[in-house]
Amino acid sequence: MVSIMRGIGLYSYMVGASIRAQLQYRYAFVMNILGWAMTYAGTAVTMWVLLYSFGALDGWIFWELIFLFALAVLSWGVCMIFFFHFRSLDQYIVNGTFDRFLVRPIHPFFHFMAMKFDVGAFGQFLFSIAAVGLAYSNLHLHWTWQWLVFLGAVIGGALIQGGLLVAISSVAFWTTRSERLYWVIMWPLKSLMNYPLSIYPRLVQLLVVFILPFAFVNYLPALILLGKTGRVFAPFWGALSPLVGAIFFALCFRFWMLGLDRYKSAGS
Amino acid sequence: MSLIEVNHLYKEFQVAKRQAGLWGALRSLLRREYLTKTAVRDVSFAVNQGEMVGYVGPNGAGKSTTIKMLTGILVPTSGEIRVNNLIPYKERQKNARQIGVVFGQRTQLWWDLPTIESFELLKQVFQIPDHRYKQNMATFADILGLDEFLNTPVRQLSLGQRMRADIAASLLHDPLILFLDEPTIGLDVLAKERMRQFITEINRERGVTVILTTHDMSDIEKLCRRMILIDNGQVMYDGELVLIKDLFGKERVLIVDLEGETDSFSVAGAQLVKEEGNRKWLRFNRELTTASQLINRISEKYEIKDLTIKDTEIEEMIRHIYEKGLAVYEMNSCRIENNKF
Known part of the structure; x- marks a missing residue:
């Protein structure tokens, strides 16, 4: 208990330092937030154009699609705040600066995670909260218990995406480079999830439910939250997001620790 | 301990x-x-x-x-x-x-x-x-x-x-x-x-x-x-x-850049260890010869453009140990023995 409290205290202290460090570059700070918000708004406009000519996409109308997209962006924002630093792990390994995490009396995973609290994610929040709010009112939703599912989806989604970031970063312990892998795995998966899963082939559906569980980030929870019936999976699956997230993250963390062991025996 | x-x-x-x-x-x-x-x-x-x-x-x-x-x-x-x-x-x-x-x-x-x-x-x-x-x-x-x-x-x-x-x-x-x-x-x-x-x-x-x-x-x-x-x-x-x-502290290396014809260069009191064109590396024992004596001797015959004096470098020491065989392991084991007491 004491160590948990100390952990939280230390984490918030380091997060404070990290935010101050990012505020040193005011211009980059503001542009980062605005830039991300604009990028996502751009994607939303593309969806609008798309639906303007088709009316609906596999039974999903415009505001439903916006909701689906915004839910993914929201949990991605939460994920970025905590885990985005892992994307630069390979640079630390290439420069040899990773060693510093191993000569301090705290857990290296925790230390590395606390080194950067990515405030750029406020751009994601700016867009996604506005978009979820607009979708909520335009679709005339009245949630009660669904708020819990929503919260679960955000937490689970952050853990699933964070887990994958962590797993990808740990490849650098073997190869010293992992940035490319992010573009090969993470980016396509994230883009895939912007649209309803039902439009994709069966193989893709199985992949994102059972192997890299990105369906639990937005599609499955959205089925419950929007009161839709999935043709493929029963809607209650969406309530399992936090559980799936916790399991997936734990596996990815094990993989990272395995990588760290390999780093300690082989160096870089 | x-x-x-x-x-x-x-x-x-x-x-x-x-x-x-x-x-x-x-x-x-x-x-x-x-x-x-x-x-x-x-x-x-x-x-x-x-x-x-x-x-x-x-x-x-x-x-x-x-x-x-x-x-x-x-x-x-x-x-x-x-x-x-x-x-x-x-x-x-x-x-x-x-x-x-x-x-x-x-x-x-x-x-x-x-x-x-x-x-x-x-x-x-x-x-x-x-x-x-x-x-x-x-x-x-x-x-x-x-x-x-x-x-x-x-x-x-x-x-x-x-x-x-x-x-x-x-x-x-x-x-x-x-x-x-x-x-x-x-x-x-x-x-x-x-x-x-x-x-x-x-x-x-x-x-x-x-x-x-x-x-x-x-x-x-x-x-x-x-x-x-x-x-x-x-x-x-x-x-x-x-x-x-x-073993090494007495040794210095004088590096000189000379002017003109310098083939068959040599100077008393120092050993020519390396040469690249007109740049010569001369090793000398500073207890037997001083740097200024050496420079005087060289400048009698040649024009010196530039010079530096260096300590023996680690690479040099290691080569010396390989060649002459310092009794490394004896000292090593003696050290460990000492530490036991």
Whole structure:
């Protein structure tokens, strides 16, 4: 208990330092937030154009699609705040600066995670909260218990995406480079999830439910939250997001620790 | 009982074999062949509390690998390490509390933040009690002159300032042992001198055991009484610096750039060890011949454009030991015997 409290205290202290460090570059700070918000708004406009000519996409109308997209962006924002630093792990390994995490009396995973609290994610929040709010009112939703599912989806989604970031970063312990892998795995998966899963082939559906569980980030929870019936999976699956997230993250963390062991025996 | 004990330490790495040319590069993409490289080979030594030891060797000799094993960053392939009765790679976090580490080429400070913030963060990370932190900060600010740049972001510090900040940061939690990996690399003469004075003081006043790696012999000469020389992963010499000084300290190398025809160049009292066109390397014993005598003799016959005098370099020492065979292992074992008492 004491160590948990100390952990939280230390984490918030380091997060404070990290935010101050990012505020040193005011211009980059503001542009980062605005830039991300604009990028996502751009994607939303593309969806609008798309639906303007088709009316609906596999039974999903415009505001439903916006909701689906915004839910993914929201949990991605939460994920970025905590885990985005892992994307630069390979640079630390290439420069040899990773060693510093191993000569301090705290857990290296925790230390590395606390080194950067990515405030750029406020751009994601700016867009996604506005978009979820607009979708909520335009679709005339009245949630009660669904708020819990929503919260679960955000937490689970952050853990699933964070887990994958962590797993990808740990490849650098073997190869010293992992940035490319992010573009090969993470980016396509994230883009895939912007649209309803039902439009994709069966193989893709199985992949994102059972192997890299990105369906639990937005599609499955959205089925419950929007009161839709999935043709493929029963809607209650969406309530399992936090559980799936916790399991997936734990596996990815094990993989990272395995990588760290390999780093300690082989160096870089 | 010694503070640090290393017995028959080995570290092997698997290195991918590079093949020449484009075809080779493509082939190695598909099928890689690995070579086993032994970075540290049967290294044994013991260090007592309060000692200051120079761990010396040319680039790639295995210095950093040894330090990384002592600090718990790397796991040895075989052999034993004990640092104050802890096995570093097994109890890494516990070991981290009793050691301070400075890697000369890479800062451990928070790059974008004012220097003082790194100290505050380390206070939190190491759970340093308030009064110790204040005392230490006051002492270091005084000796190292930290005050002038405490509020400057680390990325804007000069190399000398950054090294001073880094060394202060490594000592904040009152470690028993300080590992310095190339602490004077890239520093100018004044900054080097200041750094050396500080290291001496820390060792003398606080009794901190210091192990420092360097390839600058003058660091060792000014700081350490004991030197461990390694080459190719193996200990070549472990003992008093005095012995090495007797062997090599008298020798200097004079490098001269001459004008005109200089074939069949020779000068009495010095041995021509190397030549590149009109640049000559002359080794001499400064107890038999002084540099000025030598320069006089040369300038009688030739026009000297430029000259420098150098100490014997580590590479030179190692070659000498290989050729003449210093009784390394005898000294080595004698050292360990001594430590038992």
